[in-house]
Amino acid sequence: MKIENWGTLPYAEAWERQTEYFNALVEAKQAGAPYDNRIIVVEHPHVYTLGRSGKDANMLLGEAQLKAIGATLYHIDRGGDITYHGPGQLVCYPILNLEDYGLGLKEYIHVLEEAVIRVCASYGIEAGRVQGATGVWLAIGTPQERKICAIGVRSSHYVTMHGLALNVNTDLRYFSYINPCGFMDKGVTSLQKELGKEVPMEEVTERLLRELTACGLV
Numbered sequence: 001m002k003i004e005n006w007g008t009l010p011y012a013e014a015w016e017r018q019t020e021y022f023n024a025l026v027e028a029k030q031a032g033a034p035y036d037n038r039i040i041v042v043e044h045p046h047v048y049t050l051g052r053s054g055k056d057a058n059m060l061l062g063e064a065q066l067k068a069i070g071a072t073l074y075h076i077d078r079g080g081d082i083t084y085h086g087p088g089q090l091v092c093y094p095i096l097n098l099e100d101y102g103l104g105l106k107e108y109i110h111v112l113e114e115a116v117i118r119v120c121a122s123y124g125i126e127a128g129r130v131q132g133a134t135g136v137w138l139a140i141g142t143p144q145e146r147k148i149c150a151i152g153v154r155s156s157h158y159v160t161m162h163g164l165a166l167n168v169n170t171d172l173r174y175f176s177y178i179n180p181c182g183f184m185d186k187g188v189t190s191l192q193k194e195l196g197k198e199v200p201m202e203e204v205t206e207r208l209l210r211e212l213t214a215c216g217l218v
Contacts, residue, residue, distance in 0.1 A: 001218050003209060006042040011049070011074060011085060014042055014093075021095045022154075022161040029097055029157060037100060039218060040093040041205050044085040046071035048178060051152055054081035058179040071174065078162040080134065080152035082178050088169030088192070090204055094217065098158040101216060105155050109134055112164050115211035116149045119166070122207055125194050136166075138189060146187035148194075168192065168204050 006014060021038055028035035048059060048071060058081055059073060066073060071086075085091055098108055113129055116136045120127035127148060130137045136149035149166040167190035175188045191199045212218050 002036045002038045003218070004038060004040045005205070006040060008043045008045070008087070011044045011047040011072070014040075014044065015074070015076065018093055018095065018161050022156075022159060025095060025097060026157050026159050029159065035097070037097060038095045039209070039212065040095065041209070042091050042093065043087055043089060043201070044091060046084075046086045046174060048073045048082060048084050049076050049078075049152075050074070050082045051076060051078045051080040058082045059177075060179070061177050065177075069174070069177070071177075076162070078152040078154045080150070083150045083152065083165060084174050084178060085165055086170060086174055088167075088171065088190075088201070090166045090168050090201060090208065091163070092166070092208060092212075093163040094160055094212075096160050096217070098155070098160060105153065105158075105160075108155075108160065109151060109153060111212075111215045111217060112151055112153075113149075115208060115215050115217075116164060116166055118211040118214070119204065119207045120148065120191075123191060123195060123199070125191070135164075138194070144187070146189040148189050148191070166191075166204070166208065168201055169198050 025035045113136055117127045127136050127138050128140050134151045135147050137147050139145050149164055151164045152162050154161050169192045170190045
């Protein structure tokens, strides 16, 4: 397992680099050649990404309005609907052969969710899952139900790309310009909002990698 921290990187460049790693792993696996599993952590400048099953109507701004708020929009090849990435959000892209870990896709997503749930718990925040919706949520089953982490994955030949986006010190105003993940009636939150203070990104990154290790991915 290789762990890479790309710092802050434009989404298009990160997507290209991810794709190169993903294609190389698939090719090596099919050829019976050596390969590396990777976990990448990164932050992106303001960007919206729309998955294969997403609806354009969930992006509430036009091109000129996107430009005015310094954001871009990409249609991408993961599952899920629309989500936002930006400064203060911890994005994690595992590029893995799931067969090395004895996981199917559903079990893998469960592992990603579990790692984030444990990170939240380490800050005294109770988080969990919502039936029929991927990601990690707070105040489940109440009118205050809100998402703290989005998850969207692509898998081919049991090799994964894309991953999770945990709101740490995220500017949540950017979520008001979309229906996050296609939900019009649910809120979003961040560690900063829940704790009432800024949280060091390095600290959260260390905790996430520790929990992914505990869950068997590293």
